[in-house]
Amino acid sequence: xxxxxxxxxxxxxxxxxxxxxxxxxxxxxxxxxxxxxxxxxxxxxxxxxxxxxxxxxxxxxxxxxxxxxxxxxxxxxxxxxxxxxxxxxxxxxxxxxxxxxxxxxxxxxxxxxxxxxxxxxxxxxxxxxxxxxxxxxxxxxxxxxxxxxxxxxxxxxxxxxxxxxxxxxxxxxxxxxxxxxxxxxxxxxxxxxxxxxxxxxxxxxxxxxxxxxxxxxxxxxxxxxxxxxxxxxxxxxxxxxxxxxxxxxxxxxxxxxxxxxxxxxxxxxxxxxxxxxxxxxxxxxxxx
Numbered sequence: 001x002x003x004x005x006x007x008x009x010x011x012x013x014x015x016x017x018x019x020x021x022x023x024x025x026x027x028x029x030x031x032x033x034x035x036x037x038x039x040x041x042x043x044x045x046x047x048x049x050x051x052x053x054x055x056x057x058x059x060x061x062x063x064x065x066x067x068x069x070x071x072x073x074x075x076x077x078x079x080x081x082x083x084x085x086x087x088x089x090x091x092x093x094x095x096x097x098x099x100x101x102x103x104x105x106x107x108x109x110x111x112x113x114x115x116x117x118x119x120x121x122x123x124x125x126x127x128x129x130x131x132x133x134x135x136x137x138x139x140x141x142x143x144x145x146x147x148x149x150x151x152x153x154x155x156x157x158x159x160x161x162x163x164x165x166x167x168x169x170x171x172x173x174x175x176x177x178x179x180x181x182x183x184x185x186x187x188x189x190x191x192x193x194x195x196x197x198x199x200x201x202x203x204x205x206x207x208x209x210x211x212x213x214x215x216x217x218x219x220x221x222x223x224x225x226x227x228x229x230x231x232x233x234x235x236x237x238x239x240x241x242x243x244x245x246x247x248x249x250x251x252x253x254x255x256x257x258x259x260x261x262x263x264x265x266x267x268x269x270x271x272x273x274x275x276x277x278x279x280x281x282x283x284x285x286x287x288x
Contacts, residue, residue, distance in 0.1 A: 014082040017075065034075060038141045041068040069115045072140070076108045107139045150254075154246035161242045169206070169235060176228045177202035184221045206232035 089095035
């Protein structure tokens with residue numbers, strides 16, 4: 001389906017960049033192009049860290065990076081310009097500021113901003129930051145991927161349970177690390193020099209990673225360490241179970257399709273989990 005040319009330019013740009021408007025070949029092609037550009041841009045960055053590849057194709061990779069940043073910059077500016085079509089961001093100034101502070105818009109900005117830092121900080125001051133922040137461009141693909149959107153929804157819906165679990169884990173970590181500090185500090189004053197130093201042992205033990213760089217040597221310390229390791233298996237399995245159940249619920253929700261309130265027409269999940277979403281996409285679709 002082609003996009004209706006009678007629409008105002010701002011609406012056409014909005015729908016062109018909207019990943020949900022997949023009925024239009026132009027919108028679908030645009031989103032696939034940006035996705036491919038993101039993947040290639042990150043791939044060239046990773047390949048460039050290999051010495052012989054970087055020496056041979058460094059200039060080509062740099063030119064491609066300039067091209068990619070140019071596309072991402074135009075995309076970001078067009079999104080900011082056209083966001084007022086969405087009723088959530090309808091205010092010309094406040095709406096655009098609100099849109100620019102949304103998670104996806106911040107990711108888009110982080111993906112391109114370091115490229116322009118040399119203008120402000122100079123080449124040497126911005127070079128390292130530029131290299132690191134190029135990896136953030138990979139996060140842009142979440143906007144165009146249903147799989148990553150599913151993951152985002154799972155963590156959003158299970159955020160309260162995960163937050164409680166993280167809080168319990170943090171309390172337990174500080175407790176056992178403090179206990180181990182007092183048990184082992186006399187035998188290993190350099191290793192267990194402070195509670196923050198013991199927290200590293202607690203993280204490695206509770207996660208059952210076991211690097212072996214910090215270990216208890218006293219009988220009481222070893223008994224405590226064994227107990228903490230066994231409890232860590234159960235404690236750190238809780239977030240995995242919560243996320244797994246969230247995936248099952250989200251997949252089941254997608255199979256059943258959206259549930260709508262008979263009174264207001266809003267999606268039931270949206271009314272429960274978050275503020276009402278804009279219907280601009282559906283309204284624009286109905287105009288076709």
